[in-house]
Amino acid sequence: MSVSRTELVAYLTQSLRPDQYQDYCPNGLQVEGRASVARLATGVTACQALLDKAIAWEADAILVHHGYFWRNEQPEITGMKRRRLRALLQHDVNLLAYHLPLDVHPHFGNNACLGRLMGIDQYGPLQPADPANPGCIGTLPAALSAGEFRISVEKITGKPALHIGDSDAPVRRIAWCTGAAQSYIQAAVDAGADLYLTGEASEQTVHIAREEGIHFVAAGHHDTERFGVQALGEHLAQYFKMEHCFFNIDNPV
Ligand SMILES: [Zn+2]
Known part of the structure; x- marks a missing residue:
């Protein structure tokens, strides 16, 4: 077809x-x-x-x-x-x-897809006053240690993730934004998150995490943004009875 x-x-x-x-x-x-x-x-x-x-x-x-x-x-x-x-x-x-439409969409968005994969079903916008911010905040079904959370993320992406913070400390309130959204770490602090996850890190992100006392995880720009386009492609293939193939061109960043 x-x-x-x-x-x-x-x-x-x-x-x-x-x-x-x-x-x-x-x-x-x-x-x-x-x-x-x-x-x-x-x-x-x-x-x-x-x-x-x-x-x-x-x-x-x-x-x-x-x-x-x-x-x-x-x-x-x-x-x-x-x-x-x-x-x-x-x-x-x-x-x-x-680009942004595929970060923000409530079902096919990269953020919605990553939230589901992390087991967070109920979540809201990271900055409700700024609809241009595609970040989200939600609560894990049960508290994990930050180390356990990092391992669960690595299972999703298939790659080692960078974690700044004490691995034994419990985390439950999670803020996230896929891609290169490290600059939203302050918004995550202001929203009361225990941990902020994005794709990339900058030098200053580490200092903000340490000094504001928020856990920070960088899980890869490419690897946090694989899921939206894939979900959308699968949906389109079903809807229009097309053939679909997702090609993962690996990227370590
Ligand atoms: Zn991106």
């Missing part, structure tokens, strides 16, 4: 409501390819390795969390950007990208 590109994009616009976000990139169809889609490839970032795998698999469309045309990037189509766009255009493959 296949769906028209127009219908697929309209469905995604209706589901993810990209018009609601002030984002750093265009959300939706970023590069136009063929008019009909029977094979959908998904991945975290539209890097060359993902394009090559998707094209070899004969994808009609590639759906990602990190696409192209970021605010303040060089507008010229040269070098790496030229090679990526050439691969898509030469093979007539559509590129669809959703």
Whole structure:
């Protein structure tokens, strides 16, 4: 079975409501390819390795969390950007990208997916006054030691995580935001979280964690953002009876 590109994009616009976000990139169809889609490839970032795998698999469309045309990037189509766009255009493959809409969505969002995987069903926004902050805060079903919590996260991502804090101390109130959201650690402190989890760490994050007395876990930008696009791809495949394949292009950051 296949769906028209127009219908697929309209469905995604209706589901993810990209018009609601002030984002750093265009959300939706970023590069136009063929008019009909029977094979959908998904991945975290539209890097060359993902394009090559998707094209070899004969994808009609590639759906990602990190696409192209970021605010303040060089507008010229040269070098790496030229090679990526050439691969898509030469093979007539559509590129669809959703950034913030795919962090925030209550079911397909990276944050919602990670919350479910951590066993946190009931949660709310980290900063209710700032709807642009995709972070969440919720409570574990039972308190764990910070060390046990770190191990549970490592089981989800399959990678070692960085933890700042005493491994034996209990944690229950968890704040999180996938990706490079280390700057929200102060919001997590203000919200009364025991622990803040994100993808990446900065040098100063460690000092803030130590001095504010909040546990900090960095579990990987790529590895905390694998789940949203995968869940969305699976849903689209079922809904439109398409073939779907998620390609995990490993990234240690
Ligand atoms: Zn990201």
